[in-house]
Amino acid sequence: QSALTQPASVSGSPGQSITISCTGSSSDVGSYNLVSWYQQHPGKAPKLMIYEGSKRPSGVSNRFSGSKSGNTASLTISGLQAEDEADYYCCSYAGSTTLVFGGGTKLTVL
Amino acid sequence: QVQLVQSGAEVKKPGASVKVSCKASGYTFTSYVMHWVRQAPGQRLEWMGWINAGNGNTKYSEKFQGRVTITRDTSASTVYMEVSSLGSEDTAVYYCARYSSSWYFEYWGQGTLVTVSS
Numbered sequence: 500q501s502a503l504t505q506p507a508s509v510s511g512s513p514g515q516s517i518t519i520s521c522t523g524s525s526s527d528v529g530s531y532n533l534v535s536w537y538q539q540h541p542g543k544a545p546k547l548m549i550y551e552g553s554k555r556p557s558g559v560s561n562r563f564s565g566s567k568s569g570n571t572a573s574l575t576i577s578g579l580q581a582e583d584e585a586d587y588y589c590c591s592y593a594g595s596t597t598l599v600f601g602g603g604t605k606l607t608v609l
Numbered sequence: 610q611v612q613l614v615q616s617g618a619e620v621k622k623p624g625a626s627v628k629v630s631c632k633a634s635g636y637t638f639t640s641y642v643m644h645w646v647r648q649a650p651g652q653r654l655e656w657m658g659w660i661n662a663g664n665g666n667t668k669y670s671e672k673f674q675g676r677v678t679i680t681r682d683t684s685a686s687t688v689y690m691e692v693s694s695l696g697s698e699d700t701a702v703y704y705c706a707r708y709s710s711s712w713y714f715e716y717w718g719q720g721t722l723v724t725v726s727s
Contacts, residue, residue, distance in 0.1 A: 500671065502653060535713035537654070544704060544720055545646075545654065550713035588654050592712040596668050598644070598656040 503528065503589055503601035510607040516577040519604045521589030522570060527599055529570035533592035536565055536574045539603075540585045548587075549574060576606070584608040611635040613705050613718035620724045621695050628691040629721045631705030638686040639663040642708035645679060645690045648720075649701040659708060660688055695725045 504522040511517040521534065528534055532552045537545035547556050549565035552572060562577045572591070576583055589601040616630040631643065645657040658669035660679040667679050678691045692699055703721045706714035 531712075533712045537714075539654075544717040545706075545714070546717075547713060547715050550709070550715075551711050556715060590654070590656075590713070596659070597670065598712060600646075600654040600656055603653045 500593060500597065500599050503591060503599055505587075505589060505601040505604045507602070508605045508607065510609055511576075511579045512609045513579050513581065515579050516575060517579060517606065519574045519576075519587055519589075519606070521572040521574070521591075521601045523572075523591055523599070524570055527591040527593040528567065528572050530594070531592045532567065534565065534567060534572040535590045536563075536572075537588045537590065538583075538585045539588065545588065579608050581608050611707065611716045613707060613716055615703075615705060615718040615721045618722040618724070620726065623696055623725055623727055625695050625725075626691055626693040627695060627723050628689055629703050629705075629723065631688045631690070631718050633662075633686045633688070633707070636707075639683055643679075643681070643688045644706045644708055644714065645677075646704045646706055646714075647701040648704070649698070652701075655701075657690070657703075662688065692723075695723075697725050699723065700725045 534552045536549040539545045552567045553565040564575045566573050587604045593599045612634045614632045621627050642661050644659040660667045681688045705718040707716040
């Protein structure tokens with residue numbers, strides 16, 4: 500099972516918006532609305548930011564939003580802040596009770 | 610509050626096995642499925658498999674099938690993940706993560722670093 504494809508890095512200035520893409524296939528992202536997104540700071544466990552493609556857990560800023568089109572899911576962060584600098588991973592249900600993660604994207608806040 | 614507390618760091622020689630534990634608290638242990646995810650240094654998250662803490666059913670990623678065993682002890686509210694025939698490529702931080710109904714992980718353990726070195 501191949502990893503989902505994410506850009507290796509994205510960057511933006513404080514206050515700007517950025518979007519991270521996550522491309523899979525018709526076997527995973529395209530078939531299920533079960534994409535989640537995680538933020539990971541160095542040396543820390545991942546933190547859930549988005550689930551079921553576009554839902555935010557309690558406590559996560561509304562600056563984070565998720566969407567999906569075809570086989571590609573996207574995470575958008577608006578009003579970038581310094582503390583948003585981290586690695587971001589998408590994850591999709593892939594059928595037969597299995598999961599697949601993306602390759603990860605390093606977000607740099609300039 | 611939900612807590613997942615993992616065992617401490619391990620150093621193992623190539624060919625050995627390692628068993629990592631994940632003790633759960635703050636919820637009904639047998640009502641949830643627990644997953645394991647690993648992350649090699651500087652690399653991506655990698656899904657390994659899961660166990661239904663209620664009935665003990667398991668599922669493994671094809672990559673780890675046959676080399677990884679996930680078990681649980683309901684009396685101790687603890688899940689275990691064992692990797693056999695360790696190689697240097699198994700050097701990684703291993704995380705347990707509690708499954709939520711729509712295939713996402715709201716709760717994670719703190720991670721356990723396993724280093725494989727001769």
